[in-house]
Amino acid sequence: MIFQTTNPYTGEHLAQYPAYTNADIETRLERAATQFADWSMRSFPYRSDCFRRLAVVLRQKQEQLALLMTHEMGKILTESRGEIEKCAAQCEHYATHAEAFLRPEAIDTEAQMSGISYEPVGVVLGIMPWNFPFWQVFRYAVPALMAGNVTLLKPAPNTLGCGLAIENAFREAGFPDGVFACLPVDVPALQPIIADNRINMITLTGSERAGSSVAQLAGASIKKCVLELGGSDPLLVLADADLEAAAKAAVTSRMSNAGQVCIAAKRWLVEAAVADDFTHRVTDLIRAIRQGNPLDPAIQMGPIARLDLADTLRKQLAAARQQGAELLVGGQGEGTLFAPTLLRNVQADNIAFREETFGPIAAITTVRDAADAVRLANESRYGLSATIWTADLDRAAQVARQLQVGSVFVNAVVRSDARLPIGGVKKSGYGRELAHTGIREFCATKTLYVA
Secondary structure, eight states, X not given: OEEEEEOTTTOOEEEEXXXXXXXXXXXXXXXXXXHHHHHTTSOHHHHHHHHHHHHHHHHHTHHHHHHHXXXXXXXXXXXXXXXXXXXXXXXXXXXXXXHHHTOOEEOOSSSSEEEEEEXXXXXXXXXXXXXXXXXXXXXXXXXXXXXXXXXXXXXXXXXXXXXXHHHHHHHHTTOOTTSEEEOOOOGGGHHHHHHSTTOOEEEEESOHHHHHHHHHHHHHTTXXXXXXXXXXXXXXXXXXXXXXXXXXXXXXXXHGGGGOOTTSEXXXXXXXXXXXXXXXXXXXXXXXXXXSOTTSTTOSBOOOSOHHHXXXXXXXXXXXXXXXXXXXXXXXXOTTOOXXXXXXXXXXXXXXXXXXXXXXXXXXXXXXXXXXXXXXXXXXXXXXXXXXXXXXXXXHHHHHHHSOSSEEEESSOOOOOXXXXXXXXXXXXXXXXXXXXXXXXXXXXXXXXXX
């Protein structure tokens, strides 16, 4: 089998990569298992030095890597550069803090000594998506490796060049061979890999369907998973909100990366008293977005990453309009170009409310009050994150506690931050990444009791 990468804006074929054979897979699995025995015994300062060197490599190759990312999945070059810098910062964050995050803890009992330690689990299989082909990998791989694990990465086929570039960056930074390795394999090959006794844990960022399949396979082998899946995040705009700030944040959240973001604010729940004002503001902002060649510095949005994904968005938009949503902006575009789109009067039974639209479609739903906003926000099978816009921070805290999500941001755009855990509830998955919580996901907690 041959993987073919394609520039989504030009349609140009970029490169071909042969899928790994069974012999190739066996070599990588055995090397990872062998390397774990050595890497897990390395000191935190040794691992930290490796990651600090990796941060240097990423910054030195930032332009080259950013161009590769833009060519393979279409995000604008400014966003690609920022993604590489975020990965470098992730390396430095865990190089500085991992040892403290995993320091053994003494527990006061009747024993002479008792406590817990955090031990690496072994070989972690990472199954990662295409929308952030560098950041999603570094988000899990840096804490997993700093904890003493090794990892095998299964990248998305359309950004396979990015996955191999990450492997090369690890090599250039001087990591021991086999600590991080890329597995160019197709989906059917994952079943025996997950079942293999040399794989100890799986982490996946992707769709609800992919998460369900991987969780079943992992469960059959009694292996831990961390799943970060789809989201249809609500943005609550209450009547006392700063509407200018809320409008700008809503558009930024929804339209960044051409709307291909799990934690983007997709459902805008706006109190009736300010709904018209808010709608006018976001309409003007969305109309002003310049879409086109992602290499052009004047462009603010590139194409959708693949033609099939753009076609899915068009079908969802057509269904949303048939179900009563009013189109205010967008809806045009051919091929992989899908114009920034705004829908109004989106009811709870509309597809744009019920399903995740993984592209630049924003949906406005008018609500009576904060209680109505909470009710509708929770009327979703997803629960990744949410945003609240209000001047009353006490009320924001009360509303936040009622929202069935993994993260709530007040008067700010939801974002992934190395200092804060991220993850979802309900059909958005389970487990956490980032911060001290995230690195401990890649550990087994061991109890020691000395009588």
